[in-house]
Amino acid sequence: ExxxxxxxxxxxxxxxxxxxxxxxxxxxxxxxxxxxxNLGQGPELLIRxxxxxxxxxxxxxxxxxxxxxxxxxxxxxxxxxxxLGDSAVYLCASSLEARSEQFFGPGTRLxxx
Amino acid sequence: xxxxxxxxxxxxxxxxxxxxxxxxxxxxxxxxxxFWYKQPPSxxxxxxxxxxxxxxxxxTENRFSVNFQKAAKSFSLKISDSQLGDxxxxxxAGGSQGNxxxxxxxxxxxxx
Numbered sequence: 001e002x003x004x005x006x007x008x009x010x011x012x013x014x015x016x017x018x019x020x021x022x023x024x025x026x027x028x029x030x031x032x033x034x035x036x037x038n039l040g041q042g043p044e045l046l047i048r049x050x051x052x053x054x055x056x057x058x059x060x061x062x063x064x065x066x067x068x069x070x071x072x073x074x075x076x077x078x079x080x081x082x083x084l085g086d087s088a089v090y091l092c093a094s095s096l097e098a099r100s101e102q103f104f105g106p107g108t109r110l111x112x113x
Numbered sequence: 114x115x116x117x118x119x120x121x122x123x124x125x126x127x128x129x130x131x132x133x134x135x136x137x138x139x140x141x142x143x144x145x146x147x148f149w150y151k152q153p154p155s156x157x158x159x160x161x162x163x164x165x166x167x168x169x170x171x172x173t174e175n176r177f178s179v180n181f182q183k184a185a186k187s188f189s190l191k192i193s194d195s196q197l198g199d200x201x202x203x204x205x206a207g208g209s210q211g212n213x214x215x216x217x218x219x220x221x222x223x224x225x
Contacts, residue, residue: 040217040218041217042204042216042218043204043213044215045213048212056211089156091158097211098211099146099211101160104150104157105157106157
């Protein structure tokens with residue numbers, strides 16, 4: 001069974017540029033999560049989807065971050081414009097349902113110069 | 114609000130020995146669950162073990178077991194017969210409605 005797929009694995013951009021991350025969850029998983037992980041810290045939830053619906057985006061900085069999950073499968077997380085402080089690893093995870101074990105992707109390491 | 118605290122930034126264990134990683138949590142929810150995740154240097158987070166709060170019995174997965182003390186709000190992970198491949202960051206996490214709160218992690222080193 002294929003795991004959670006994320007791309008790109010690494011991204012380096014100049015500040016004020018836009019950037020997008022893509023996630024393909026495990027087939028059949030209804031719940032999808034985007035996390036932010038700073039160096040030396042645990043992941044922090046940005047947004048959670050139940051199928052196509054964003055059920056918790058309270059930690060998403062909506063002035064510059066946006067996310068979508070079309071057709072309840074793949075998801076894209078966008079930052080526009082990026083700031084220096086956005087440098088981090090962005091993790092995507094999925095689960096069968098909200099209470100189930102979460103399976104994580106390899107993450108995208110973003111560096112903003 | 115839920116909080117998860119890991120008080121050991123780093124731990125070290127000799128190969129084949131046993132090590133215990135500590136975690137405390139605080140929640141007002143009555144129905145919650147707890148996890149230990151492992152994150153090797155390659156960065157992919159892997160589930161180690163899960164514990165439901167309503168279950169009295171401590172969860173066990175091969176060499177990994179938990180000591181769940183509900184009253185003390187403690188959820189420690191014991192790794193027996195430690196192997197070199199166990200070296201990683203270990204994160205304790207808790208949740209109740211799907212959103213997990215993670216601790217800051219404990220970096221485990223395994224000495225040959």
